[in-house]
Amino acid sequence: MHFNSRYPTLSSKLYHHQQPLPLKGAKAGHFNMSLANQLQWSEEDKSAWVEICSGQKTFAEFEPLAMVYAGHQFGQWAGQLGDGRGLLIAQILDQNNQTIDLHLKGAGSTPYSRMGDGRAVLRSVIREYLAGHALNALGVPSSNAVGFTTSEQGVQREKLELGAMMLRTSDCHIRLGHFEWINQYQPTLLSEFTQKCIEWHYPKCLDAEQPILAFATQVIQRTAVMIAQWQLVGFAHGVMNTDNLNITGSTLDFGPYGFMERFRPNWINNHSDYNARYTYQQQPSIGHWNLWNWLNNLVPLCPAHYEKEQWKEDLAQCLEHFEPIFLEHYKHGLSQKMGLPSFHKDSFDCAMAFLRILQSEQLDYTQSFIRLQNKYYDQIKDDCLDRHQFESFFAQYESIREHQNIEALDAQMTLANPQYILRNHMAQKAIELAERNDFSEVERLFQLLSTPFTRQPELETASDLAPLPTDIPEIMVSCSS
Numbered sequence: 001m002h003f004n005s006r007y008p009t010l011s012s013k014l015y016h017h018q019q020p021l022p023l024k025g026a027k028a029g030h031f032n033m034s035l036a037n038q039l040q041w042s043e044e045d046k047s048a049w050v051e052i053c054s055g056q057k058t059f060a061e062f063e064p065l066a067m068v069y070a071g072h073q074f075g076q077w078a079g080q081l082g083d084g085r086g087l088l089i090a091q092i093l094d095q096n097n098q099t100i101d102l103h104l105k106g107a108g109s110t111p112y113s114r115m116g117d118g119r120a121v122l123r124s125v126i127r128e129y130l131a132g133h134a135l136n137a138l139g140v141p142s143s144n145a146v147g148f149t150t151s152e153q154g155v156q157r158e159k160l161e162l163g164a165m166m167l168r169t170s171d172c173h174i175r176l177g178h179f180e181w182i183n184q185y186q187p188t189l190l191s192e193f194t195q196k197c198i199e200w201h202y203p204k205c206l207d208a209e210q211p212i213l214a215f216a217t218q219v220i221q222r223t224a225v226m227i228a229q230w231q232l233v234g235f236a237h238g239v240m241n242t243d244n245l246n247i248t249g250s251t252l253d254f255g256p257y258g259f260m261e262r263f264r265p266n267w268i269n270n271h272s273d274y275n276a277r278y279t280y281q282q283q284p285s286i287g288h289w290n291l292w293n294w295l296n297n298l299v300p301l302c303p304a305h306y307e308k309e310q311w312k313e314d315l316a317q318c319l320e321h322f323e324p325i326f327l328e329h330y331k332h333g334l335s336q337k338m339g340l341p342s343f344h345k346d347s348f349d350c351a352m353a354f355l356r357i358l359q360s361e362q363l364d365y366t367q368s369f370i371r372l373q374n375k376y377y378d379q380i381k382d383d384c385l386d387r388h389q390f391e392s393f394f395a396q397y398e399s400i401r402e403h404q405n406i407e408a409l410d411a412q413m414t415l416a417n418p419q420y421i422l423r424n425h426m427a428q429k430a431i432e433l434a435e436r437n438d439f440s441e442v443e444r445l446f447q448l449l450s451t452p453f454t455r456q457p458e459l460e461t462a463s464d465l466a467p468l469p470t471d472i473p474e475i476m477v478s479c480s481s
């Protein structure tokens with residue numbers, strides 16, 4: 001590994017040094033060899049992956065630490081939070097010379113654990129491991145993981161489960177909530193911290209006339225693009241609290257997430273979200289709310305020569321970029337999924353008509369786009385109770401595609417429509433087997449989701465392609481992890 005240990009150069013008020021506490025009877029779960037290669041792990045590191053991913057081996061070049069941050073959870077100020085069960089155990093350079101954090105999740109309690117036990121269970125580790133891998137392969141910016149380990153140690157949740165650890169990778173673990181913590185508890189650190197965030201993550205902004213405004217705009221734009229990508233693949237994060245969004249717009253901390261199956265815009269995968277705050281359709285506006293909240297934390301950074309009111313206005317102006325950037329990416333991506341030209345004035349309308357059909361007929365989001373791509377129009381129509389609605393959509397669809405370069409539109413569809421997403425029942429089966437020490441289904445899903453745009457008949461099963469029948473109860477996913 002090539003270390004670039006930069007977080008510990010910040011004020012020690014921002015973290016607490018702590019060694020991982022291994023679990024009893026730690027053993028291999030799954031290892032992502034290709035990611036280890038991208039991260040330039042040596043042969044020695046690779047052969048020690050179980051020790052590294054279970055907290056038994058740390059590195060002389062980096063003293064593990066828990067970060068402190070704060071956050072708004074479900075819209076309410078939650079005060080100090082912090083890494084309560086994860087440790088930053090290294091910052092290393094990947095083969096593109098980008099700095100990547102290695103964060104060991106489930107590594108034991110820290111001063112920020114509050115009432116928690118500092119552990120993660122095998123169920124939630126597998127869910128996060130497979131989803132991070134799936135999102136990366138779908139081209140959605142996200143954390144990923146080099147590997148996970150299981151153990152023989154029981155961890156109490158609603159029932160007794162197996163403790164596990166996962167070595168998560170991300171280009172950034174600095175959350176919107178870091179700024180909230182600093183403003184609340186150590187405001188004198190704000191200026192230097194922000195400067196470091198810009199240097200590390202947005203160095204081009206240093207050349208701007210107002211680097212802080214340029215930085216804010218970049219964070220807002222990247223978050224808007226990430227959320228547009230979530231919407232396009234049908235991903236619902238589940239806990240979009242300000243402590244779970246980072247400043248580089250890469251998906252992080254998606255505990256009770258879900259990939260949507262039957263199209264329900266008000267679908268909520270997280271059954272602990274009693275007020276349905278984080279539904280699929282609310283994600284863009286919640287992202288906006290989080291960023292608006294975050295921008296307030298930059299108000300104290302008003303430069304000396306600036307009018308305070310003008311500074312506030314200029315910061316607020318940065319947020320004006322959110323909606324147009326989101327819509328541009330979402331509309332463009334949706335046109336690609338539909339096989340419609342993004343410049344055509346009716347393409348978005350037509351896509352909305354398609355989504356209304358999926359909603360009213362409760363059709364599967366992923367499968368329906370694949371049917372459209374394969375031109376299995378009759379299959380979609382046959383699944384509709386309201387055939388007339390489908391026919392009027394289809395007439396408009398055909399009229400827009402007429403006289404277009406169909407080959408090019410079809411080619412873009414195959415790049416925009418995944419054959420496979422991680423359905424809850426797929427993850428669930430892998431978890432149930434893994435809890436009995438059989439990781440073959442984790443491996444199969446890992447392979448299947450590595451190339452989600454390519455049909456893999458030799459690997460797939462029928463249940464990978466469709467939602468479970470409506471008479472089978474839905475899998476309940478809660479915050480408990």
Ligand code: AMP
Binds near residue numbers: 115119
């Ligand atoms: P999450 O919503 O999972 O991102 O977690 C919110 C906060 O609770 C973070 O500060 C976590 O570190 C902390 N947390 C969650 N689960 C545990 C646990 N089992 N033990 C200690 N802290 C936890």
Ligand code: MG
Binds near residue numbers: 243
């Ligand atoms: Mg979190």
